[in-house]
Amino acid sequence: MKRVVITGAGTINAIGKTVPETLEAMREGRCGIAEVETRDLDRLGVRIGGQVKGFEPEAMFNRQQMALYDRFTQFTLTAAREAIAQSGLEFRGELAARAGVVLGTAGGGVHTWDENYRTVYEEGKNRVHPFVVPKLMNNAAASHVSMAYNLKGPSFTVSTACASSNHAMAQAFQMVRLGMSEAMVTGGSESMLCFGGIKAWEGLRVMSKDGCRPFSATRNGMVQGEGAGVFVFEEYEHAKARGAEILAEVAGFAMTSDASDIVMPSAQGAARAMEGALADAKLPKEAVGYINAHGTGTAANDKTECAAVADVFGTHADDLMISSTKSMHGHLIGGTGAVELLACIMALRDSVIAPTIGYEEFDPECALDVVPNEAREARVDVALSNAFAFGGLNAVLALKRV
Structure with missing residues (x-):
């Protein structure tokens, strides 16, 4: 088994358009959740989200590219540019032939679906743009990243609802660990903050109308976000030989299925995923x-996740720090694990x-150290990143300080 490290990171989300901006916002406990800007806002019951505002894709992409890039693809390419630039890798020759990209997304081109349903059903037109299908397909972002950076190895998309990014990163990690590739580009993205995307989530009755307050007794639901997180996973000796800056080591992962309910989480499934990740990492x-934490801010998720943590760690649970950055950037659905991995890197690398944030009142069913409202300085050598999805699909990554 090869060792796998992270040598590049990129992001765009509601609290930052780069990794440095995002980490600064996390340190400051800054909230990116506000009223969304979308058509027919008056028809929505939920009007808040972690929306990326001030993003101008026309300044980055030409007209031909814009015809092919849904908003989730634009976010992915923006984050990938930052991650690959930081890694310093140039994909040529044998490296290019073996390197690939594995990304997660739950919905893919939701904006494109929304726009074209309007075209056909509301405006009564019988023709849509010829590139609608390649623009909305879930693998569009992965394919465009592979083309932009000459990645000719394994490239595909994972779609497992809110665990999509963690599942994708686990696959990329495994490929590097097994020697299939020296480097993989991985992460995830999502952009569902359009009328149809918000209206669909409204139907579940799990959305908050006033904010995301994970683990607080006053929590009343999740808040959608959007954006992307992209990383370069690289074989340790390969990175070391070229003098690359190493952000953290990916040490292990596990994936489990609750096999019980399509929407209600299971403490047992979550616990098995955390235990499995530690066993895989030999930690x-x-x-x-x-x-x-997955920490969505719903009544069911937060108490279930806390119960799972308490079950896995026993008395050590009292010494753990656990936090949900969804309180700042919202729930990025398929892209959420990727953006949240940055908080793990910050903990390991910067000891922050x-x-x-938004924590108001203690809940005895969430009686853990949830790092309420203010960032904390503390040395951490090992961190876990949890993702628990609808469908009962769980994916946990274990990371180490290098």
Whole structure:
């Protein structure tokens, strides 16, 4: 088994258009959730989200590209540019032939679906743009990243609802660890903050109308976000030989299925995923200092996740720090695990723990150290990143300080 490290990171989300901006916002506990800007806002019951505002794709992409790039693809390419630039890798020859891209998204080109349903059903037109299908397909972002950076190895998209990014990064990690590739581009993206995307989530009755307050007794639902997180996973000796800056080591992962309910989470499934990630990484439970929680802000998720953490870690749970950055950038659905991985990197590399903002009142069913409202300085050597999706699909990554 090869060691796998992260040598590049990129992002765009509601609290930052780059990694430095995002980490600064996390340190400051800045909230990116506000009223969304979309058509027919007056017809929506939920009008807030972690929307990327001030993003001008026309300044980055030409007209031909814009005809092919849904908003989730634009976000992906923006984040990939930052990640690959930081890594310093140039994909040529044998490296290019073996390197690939694995990305996660739940909905793919939701904006394109929304716009073209309007064209056909509302405006009564019988023709749509010839590139609608390649623009909305879930693998569009992965394909465009592969073309932009000459990645000729394994390239595909994973779609497992809110665990999509963690599942994707686990696949990329495994490919590098097994020696299939020296480097993989991985992460995820999502952009569902359009009328149809918000209206669909409204139907589930799990959305908050006034904010995301994970683990707080006053929590009343999740808040959608949008954006992307992209990373370069590289074989350790390959990175070391070229003098690359190493952000963190990916040490292990696990994926489990609740096999019980399509929307209600299971503490047992979550617990098995955390235990499995630690076993895969060959790390003791006592080594973990920080968990970036799935922490959606719904009544069911937060108490279930806390119960799972308590079950896995026992008395050590009292010494753990656990926080949900969804309180700042919202729930990026298929892209959420990728953006949240940045909080784990910050904890390991900078010894700064991102807070759970919006925390108002203690809940005895969430009786853990949730790092309420303010970031904290603390050395962490091992961190877990949790993602638990509708469909009962769980994916946990274990990371180490290098």
